[in-house]
Amino acid sequence: MTPVARVSAAIEILDDVMAGESAERVLTTWARGHRFAGSKDRAAIRDYVFDALRCLRSYSWLGGAGGVTGFGDGDETPPTGRQLMIGLLRATDVPLDTMFCEARFAPSPLSDAEQALPDLGQAPRAVQLDCPNWILPLYDAALGADADAILASTRHRAPVFLRVNTGKASVAGAQDALLADVIETTPHALSATALQVTKGGRAVARSQAYLDGLVELQDAGSQALVDALPLAADMRVLDYCAGGGGKSLAMAAKADITITAHDIDPARMQDIAPRADRAGVSIQTATTKDLAADYDLVLCDAPCSGAGSWARAPQAKWQLTPERLATLTKIQANILQEAAPLVAKGGILAYATCSLFEIENTAQIKAFLLQNSDFTLSTERLITPLEGGDGFYVAVLIKNA
Numbered sequence: 001m002t003p004v005a006r007v008s009a010a011i012e013i014l015d016d017v018m019a020g021e022s023a024e025r026v027l028t029t030w031a032r033g034h035r036f037a038g039s040k041d042r043a044a045i046r047d048y049v050f051d052a053l054r055c056l057r058s059y060s061w062l063g064g065a066g067g068v069t070g071f072g073d074g075d076e077t078p079p080t081g082r083q084l085m086i087g088l089l090r091a092t093d094v095p096l097d098t099m100f101c102e103a104r105f106a107p108s109p110l111s112d113a114e115q116a117l118p119d120l121g122q123a124p125r126a127v128q129l130d131c132p133n134w135i136l137p138l139y140d141a142a143l144g145a146d147a148d149a150i151l152a153s154t155r156h157r158a159p160v161f162l163r164v165n166t167g168k169a170s171v172a173g174a175q176d177a178l179l180a181d182v183i184e185t186t187p188h189a190l191s192a193t194a195l196q197v198t199k200g201g202r203a204v205a206r207s208q209a210y211l212d213g214l215v216e217l218q219d220a221g222s223q224a225l226v227d228a229l230p231l232a233a234d235m236r237v238l239d240y241c242a243g244g245g246g247k248s249l250a251m252a253a254k255a256d257i258t259i260t261a262h263d264i265d266p267a268r269m270q271d272i273a274p275r276a277d278r279a280g281v282s283i284q285t286a287t288t289k290d291l292a293a294d295y296d297l298v299l300c301d302a303p304c305s306g307a308g309s310w311a312r313a314p315q316a317k318w319q320l321t322p323e324r325l326a327t328l329t330k331i332q333a334n335i336l337q338e339a340a341p342l343v344a345k346g347g348i349l350a351y352a353t354c355s356l357f358e359i360e361n362t363a364q365i366k367a368f369l370l371q372n373s374d375f376t377l378s379t380e381r382l383i384t385p386l387e388g389g390d391g392f393y394v395a396v397l398i399k400n401a
């Protein structure tokens, strides 16, 4: 495909996404209907779509949809795919007349109105930072002087990180094995097991090092969260909200422990067995009625707004509503109450989210401690995207002996 045809494809896809469709689904459907598009075309179009989603408000502004204050921010009309791509190309200094022109498959040349260059410096702070208006106060309350820098970081693509499975390889050994598939990496300060992929990120899942279980795809912040857990040999550990098992696998690689994975939706755990096989570790899965009440450590990696990973999953930023956030905080409080009796006396209850907001993090723990005087707070850590990975919160509570 020519560069202009890629821009036209991104416009078409973004129009569907702005109509409320999932970006992943629209991209998959588009690829099925356009078999002539090669992998490089698909990757370039995908990058356009996700870049536009990350910077939805500032690109809308630069694309001339100045009145649009945010998709998902009320009843406003969302920007068109064309406006977003005009904004994206302006923001990245691509001359617009090279893309919007008379060439075959190109989007039509800019109208006189579209030629006017809006000044982003005049836009409200939330537009410049690509944040829904109602969410900005949550950032300010939780992150103070760092709020702007953290929001700015979510405007850029998140790096690909790997976790070295130290049960199978050293960090240097895993790096060498990845090099055989032309995947270049560099260790990352957030965790001793974290490698940031600097070249070949799209090839990881096909590489021999990955297929042999030497590495797993896992964000560096997620690894730092697991590092914060006081795991020790022979512990009985319950991963109460295990999902696909990312944290279970990381915990299993850290210490010789017995791990049980649980999720309210057992179907979410279907990948755990093949992933554990690949990693060479053992993880049991259990339904709620199978759970014992004497775990040495229970991890609740609760469902949340996902605010710490909006650079990776940008559509979620625009889909979150105050009502959904209120529902999530209720679910989080219930999960803590369900998990507390499963912790053995003297054991540990760990609570984690990939959110940055107080209402999902410190406020949740404060409320829990008020109602559960048999627990005390041991440590608490907020990992923000300024440390290089996704944002996470983790609190470690101890149950009285």
Ligand SMILES: C[S@@+](CC[C@H](N)C(=O)[O-])C[C@H]1O[C@@H](n2cnc3c(N)ncnc32)[C@H](O)[C@@H]1O
Binding pocket: 240, 241, 242, 243, 244, 245, 246, 247, 248, 262, 263, 264, 265, 268, 301, 302, 303, 304, 331, 334, 335
């Ligand atoms: C943030 S995700 C977990 C991600 C996973 N720990 C990982 O590292 O890949 C949250 C999970 O909590 C599960 N969940 C929601 N409500 C729950 C509940 N009441 N009890 C247990 N799991 C729950 C969801 O099904 C979802 O899989």
